Amino acid sequence: FELLFHSRDSVKMAAGQQWVLVEMVQAFYEAPAYHLILEGILILWIIRLLFSKTYKLQERSDLTEKEKEELIEEWQPEPLVPLVSKDHPSLNYDVVTGPPSHRIIVNGKECINFASFNFLGLLDSERVKLKALSSLKKYGVGTCGPRGFYGTFDVHLELEERLAKFMRTEEAIIYSYGFATIASAIPAYSKRGDIVFVDEAACFSIQKGLQASRSFVKYFKHNDMEDLERLLKEQEIEDQKNPRKARVIRRFIVVEGLYINTADICPLPELVKLKYKYKVRIFLEESMSFGVLGEHGRGVTEHFGVNIDDIDLISANMENALASIGGFCCGRSFVIDHQRLSGQGYCFSASLPPMLASAAIEALNIMEEDPGIFRVLQDKCKHMHKALQGTPGLKTVGEPLTPALHLQLENSTGSRTNDLKLLRAIVDYSLDRQIALTLARYLDKEERFLPPPSIRVVVTVEQTQEEMEKAAQCIREAAVKILK
């Protein structure tokens, strides 16, 4: 049942109008006679306007049919897409043959994978594969429908329950595509006229969600709580000017637990303080931190020991640590349930193939049975972070705990294209020596704040100490050779 309420804006207006009505009646008694007469005339004028012949501004042009035909004949559109030059840096993708697991074959060369977000190595887990296979044998591949129309499978309900339990929240909702999760969740709550405070380093799917919400977006400097508080204070002053309006403007802070673009952790305890001080709701994107941070892999809330109920909505994808496909949101039922009728990517899209849901369930089983895995991952992250320090010409960006680091140039050449070429040369050098790395890719023109060019280095539990040393050594060699 594809229910969507697009009418929230008008509803909000109506709420305001109730007040206006009361005041209008009061004003009516107090107004002088000439005022009422004037208003009466105005009302008559409006009625006249309503019933007089309407015309469009455009149609007032005095063009004859022949002139119109000429204009149509003359009009030349731009091509549908501009031509892409053959040597565009992202036109020719690296080709992987065979499974994208710990050992990976890239462009025909067998390498150790330092590029896929397979943090816990669950992509290669035999248990997960077998569970997916048995699910395939029961349900087939596709779901042939959205959740509303027989696209809900018992495994979807099970996965939602399991995720809620794992995260210790009341409810969880799953989406069939990681990117669509937060991008659908934000516009389900935040509408035109609402205000969203966002970190400048927010990932692209958050940016798209904000755009779809048509809300008023205020960016604060990356992880800078003072800057955020400045914006919140500004808004507080604004609210005092018009308290009636302020009562209906929803406000949200949207942050990532572990930023994919900067590999930083957000200062969650400070954010929660600000939340209660300024009465703003927090939406937290945890795609990189879910299954990574915290003793049990519950993410950044567990990492900081923050009560998860203090966060209004947590969203994460199941494509990184869980090594399946799709995403989920979790939180209190009061918040989450709303998406079942208002989350566009939930209502209007085919549901997640059941075998992928089963795989995610099995991955959760493994995570619950062996919480030591998170400790192992965190230790490896620290190790890698340390090993990469002091690489000549490259700086390691990100906190020691993050499994997806960025290597940026210490000294930019001044041109993004040239920087990318240098970094690509390092990637190619490593590929030749069995280390698979990748550049972090962005849409240069679409990103709100384009991150500097970088190489991604991903740590997984499958990498051994030696392999990590080897990778760091290889990067160092490449840097020395290529950056001089």
Add this chain to the structure above:
Amino acid sequence: IKVYLKRGSAYSSGYGCNRGCVNLIAVLMGFALQVYHAACNGELYSRPFIESFEETPMLVAVLTYMGYGILTIFGYLRDFMREWKIEKCHIAREREEQKDFVPLYQDFENFYTRNLYMRIRDSWNRPICSVPGATFDLVERSSNDYNWTFEYPGRVVKDVINLGSYNYLGFAENTGACATAAGEVTVKFGVGMASTRQEMGNLDRHEELEKLVASFLGVESAMAFGMGFATNSMNIPALAGKGCLILSDELNHASLVLGARLSGSTIRVFKHNNMQSLERLLRDAIVHGQPRTHRPWKKILILVEGIYSMEGSIIRLPEVIALKKKYKAYLYLDEAHSIGALGPYGRGVVEYFGLDSKDVDVMMGTFTKSFGAAGGYIAGRKDLIDYLLTHSHSAIYATSMPLPVVEQIITSMKCIMGKDGTTIGRSRIQRLAENTVYFRRRLREMGFIIYGNNDSPVVPMMLYMPAKIGAFGREMLKRNIGVVVVGFPATPIIESRARFCISAAHTKEMLDRALDVISEVGDLLQLKYSRHKVLPSLDRPFDETTYEENKE
């Protein structure tokens, strides 16, 4: 005049109606209630184009509005009782700590959900526990608090005939070539990808799939994406932007609407499948240019779908292509429901009309329906796909397609193309076409009002009244048939309907059984509204002069 009054009310509900053309003729000719099928510009069509949207009978319309009126009054009454704690309130509440925050929802915003939807919520989201094939098993579900919460007693309703899933060619299977191939890949590759196409998630199998899609559609190049919805919403922004104009059918799917909105282009909406409306917008746009500045538009992109999933109508593609060529606009065709389901070789609406796929600039479709998999594709000229490879939001930021899904598509598509050396694909396509015509004809003969094109496997059957939405779904399920029912806001307020999706997997016996049950329930609920059981056999092209004047 009678018809106009009625239509007027439909317009005022905010959902324009596409049947204006039919309307006017009906009034002019004086027999307002006969069934009409419109084919303006008949000479462009290589085959009869029979599409009907029978008028809502006056009495039914009035009763439907009354039904909503009564529901609304009761809704207010019960909200009032909940307010005063006379009735128990089941709605989830805000936490105490956040009571003084700005409310997350306006209080009466969820009025419809609370008081109308909740009464019949059991008609949707029914969990299934088997392949969504010709029949499926449903998890039994019950509620002790009028649908506020559900319980699962742990029983299964076996072998329910499935008239709800988009399994047009019957490739939702857990045995056979597709499942075997997908299974082998699962064991070898696992299910995840853990990277994007542009980083480390581009497998040779993805590229093979794309080549296959291109050859299936007869175009130069293609690109595949992990989610059908996102194929639209994440690629349209790459194709159009500021200074561009998007002309969108009023009934386009939410993903197209979202994609258009995210692109930042100006969006104008034409009436559903109404070529006069589209041509008017095209002319105006080129003659007047952009608003205020009158600069010429950079480009004009027309967004249409092959089969409209709520109306069962097929796009008037020959006319759209003629218009697009005349006005030098670009055409984006979403074949979510038509790929595989139309055309003698299952190549969609382009093949159905015998047209050239080169005349469609952007061919988009999904793998969810006919191929029994997931995801979507965009196909077209090589320069288009090269551009998307470098600029698609999906290729850069979204995890690439899981391999078992890729394998399911490759195997099913090869089967449809006959590349597997069998005629299974071909016979399924024929079967679907026969099933569709048979099912639609029988329903019409029984006296139901059926919307849409004669060849569309999506068969909407009108229920109109809100109470009948829930009743029809429940009565059908009691008789072991799973159907989809839809109401406002997915349809105009008075045009609630049931929707059947015909599949090649349905046997004649299944369809007959389903038809008998539909007839029985139809008598029980008095759903046989139609006054005209037989369609005129000949397709009558309309006279050019009788087009409706499009006053705005």
